[in-house]
Amino acid sequence: MKEQPAYDIIIAGAGAAGFFAGISALEMRAGTRVLILEKSNKILSKVLISGGGRCNVTNVCAEPAELVKNYPRGGRSLLNVFYSFGQKETVEWFRQHGVALKAEEDGRMFPRSDSSETIAACLRENYFRLGGELQLQKDITAFRHEGGLFYISLRNGDTYCAARLIIASGGAPKTAMLDWIKEHGHEIRPSVPSLFTFNLPQDPICSLMGISVENADIKIRDSKFRDSGPLLITHWGLSGPAILKLSSFAAEWIYEKNYSFSIEINWLHSKNRNTVNEELSKLFKTFRDKKVRNLKPAEIPGRLWEYFLNKCGIDPEKNGAEISSKELESIIKTLFADVYQVNGKTTFKEEFVTAGGVSLRGVDMRSMESKHIPGLFFCGEVLDVDGITGGFNFQAAWSTARAAAAHAINNL
């Protein structure tokens, strides 16, 4: 006779994906015996620190076809799970569970309380209310699949048995941390950081920390990567949404370059180079007795303009009439193709993720079930999926967890 496992489903990891998978299984099939095994002594720790303590749960972007564009890796593979349980369903799920979400101007959605504890409490309370179990300090180091059951081994030598295993162990800073999954035939994509800012060590532009421009184009030289958006100068380099998005899409390329590469900035995003050339030339002629420090394009903050002039070797005290055509050419070049050498990265404090993880090639992306082992499922950041900043990483966690749970309860 087949052994009766103590649990229907064991979930590895007590993060957003693990808890949501557990709740989903219990909601879809009351009485399911679910156990979460968590290696640390904390639960939902990333939820609590996320979004600067406010938890950016999702984004206003609701249309699955649009939503997938926010994932540098794995986006299109998420289409199915987004159609089954996407942004709209997530907002509605939280609403039905007493958590109202609000949208901010940039599209990020937070709990109305502005506290990540609201999200953690919602997940915690619903999981335990439905009868889910949790054990802390249970570090899973291996598992075997035998006779249709999973035997899950912990570092301390204990073994647990379940009919299904859902792996929701999060991003792994080191690829070797996923060896216990790799040994079952799952390819592991190397872990590389995503969502970081660019360091420009010793570059004088850093003295302008705090200055931002609303819309700049940034291009990584010798690559296909480019992006536009707000750009912020910090005391160590460049940050802001445009840089974070670029860091995410180019994460693997930048990693291969060992975080040393050059970028080119167009500080006047939508403007035409020839038009600006004519406008400035006219400005310098019209205000011939005015100091050039005061004759600038409206989009460029005063201190940045002065920095550009100095960079071009032009004394900001000169009058408009004194600017030669060669100097104007040099200003135009700086405004439209300003080059910086990046050396190193700084992890974005609000949100950072790991690119890499369990390759999607070995996972059925409708059910989140392993293609190698029936009954084994994956969800959340353990997968080789990562989004840009804006609530997209949690959205992937909710959607993949829901799909994993929905299929894990089948034929139990």
Ligand SMILES: Cc1cc2nc3c(=O)[nH]c(=O)nc-3n(C[C@H](O)[C@H](O)[C@H](O)COP(=O)(O)OP(=O)(O)OC[C@H]3O[C@@H](n4cnc5c(N)ncnc54)[C@H](O)[C@@H]3O)c2cc1C
């Ligand atoms: C500072 C910060 C802020 C962020 N803010 C946002 C945000 O506002 N919005 C957003 O969308 N994303 C945000 N992210 C990203 C987001 O937190 C993650 O994408 C999300 O938490 C992934 O959830 P997860 O459940 O897959 O993994 P995790 O939250 O990492 O949970 C995995 C759990 O599994 C446990 N575990 C690992 N290995 C084992 C094992 N072998 N045995 C047992 N347990 C194990 C871990 O201890 C952990 O508790 C942020 C990330 C950081 C670091």
